[in-house]
Amino acid sequence: xxxxxxxLTYILDLGVNPKRQPLDEEDLKLxxxxxxxxxxxxxxxxxxxxxxxxxxxxDDLQDLSKFQFSESLHDSSMPKDxxxxxxxxxxxxxxxxxxxxxPSSHKLKLLxxxxxxxxxxxxxxxxxxxxxxxxxxxxTNYAQLTxxxxxxxxxxxTLKLLSLVWRQLCSPKLEKWARYAWVAAGYDxxxxxxxxxxxxxxxxxxxxxxxTMHGCSSTSFVKCLYCEKLFCxxxxxxxxxxx
Numbered sequence: 117x118x119x120x121x122x123x124l125t126y127i128l129d130l131g132v133n134p135k136r137q138p139l140d141e142e143d144l145k146l147x148x149x150x151x152x153x154x155x156x157x158x159x160x161x162x163x164x165x166x167x168x169x170x171x172x173x174x175d176d177l178q179d180l181s182k183f184q185f186s187e188s189l190h191d192s193s194m195p196k197d198x199x200x201x202x203x204x205x206x207x208x209x210x211x212x213x214x215x216x217x218x219p220s221s222h223k224l225k226l227l228x229x230x231x232x233x234x235x236x237x238x239x240x241x242x243x244x245x246x247x248x249x250x251x252x253x254x255x256t257n258y259a260q261l262t263x264x265x266x267x268x269x270x271x272x273x274t275l276k277l278l279s280l281v282w283r284q285l286c287s288p289k290l291e292k293w294a295r296y297a298w299v300a301a302g303y304d305x306x307x308x309x310x311x312x313x314x315x316x317x318x319x320x321x322x323x324x325x326x327x328t329m330h331g332c333s334s335t336s337f338v339k340c341l342y343c344e345k346l347f348c349x350x351x352x353x354x355x356x357x358x359x
Contacts, residue, residue: 146244146286146294186217189224197223203238204231236301243297244285247314251281254319255353258337263349276356283358285314287341317341327351 189200202208208228218224234241255277259266268277285294292311299307318338327336327348336346343359351357 145291146282182213182217185214189218196221199225199227201227201229201237203234204228239297239301239303242301244294247293248281248285250315251284251318252277254315255281255338258349259353263354266349266354277353280353280356280358284318284341287317289317289341290314 189198208214208226211226214224214226229237236242256268259268267273290311292308293313295305295308296311298305318341320339323337323339323346325336325346326332327334328345329347329351332348332351334348334350336348338349338352339346340352340357340359345359347357
């Protein structure tokens with residue numbers, strides 16, 4: 117019997133091209149969407165009927181995953197002669213599946229990052245996700261201290277929170293920070309000039325003041341990187357600020 121369910125969730129903003137990866141290799145910017153693959157907190161067993169449904173779902177998910185892989189990698193904006201660098205996951209060992217969705221007009225060379233080296237080679241692991249997690253942790257810690265009724269651990273609120281943070285990280289103000297992830301991972305790309313991190317820009321000194329929203333008496337705690345206004349927790353996180 118399965119002990120957990122895997123759910124494939126998409127964190128999308130309006131106007132997003134769903135054929136982009138978290139890091140755009142062409143201009144070294146963060147793309148506007150993030151795919152999150154998580155596990156349900158429900159660890160109980162499923163009955164036989166549910167197990168059969170899950171088995172069918174897993175087959176459908178495999179087909180969907182291959183289709184999305186092909187759509188992303190062989191999009192018209194991508195080169196026809198490409199080098200694909202992947203983590204040392206078991207799924208990437210299935211080269212036959214990769215070949216099956218690679219058009220005959222394309223050439224694809226696959227290189228695998230050795231086990232234990234992802235944190236040194238993969239740009240997202242080296243320079244992106246650490247800052248991403250820091251911002252998320254700052255928001256959830258603040259929620260625990262000031263908004264105990266906010267259930268950030270629920271599925272919907274988790275997805276909305278991650279979407280909110282990722283959109284802020286896609287701000288043009290953080291392009292140099294995102295580009296530096298490639299430098300830090302050892303890639304031969306131009307080193308960006310000095311830059312500030314997401315946490316430094318979102319939670320600057322003096323951020324505690326009056327919330328921008330009319331009639332709100334709460335103290336602000338975050339600065340939006342797009343409209344540059346200060347917001348309290350309710351009007352930024354709970355209301356899912358999207359200027």
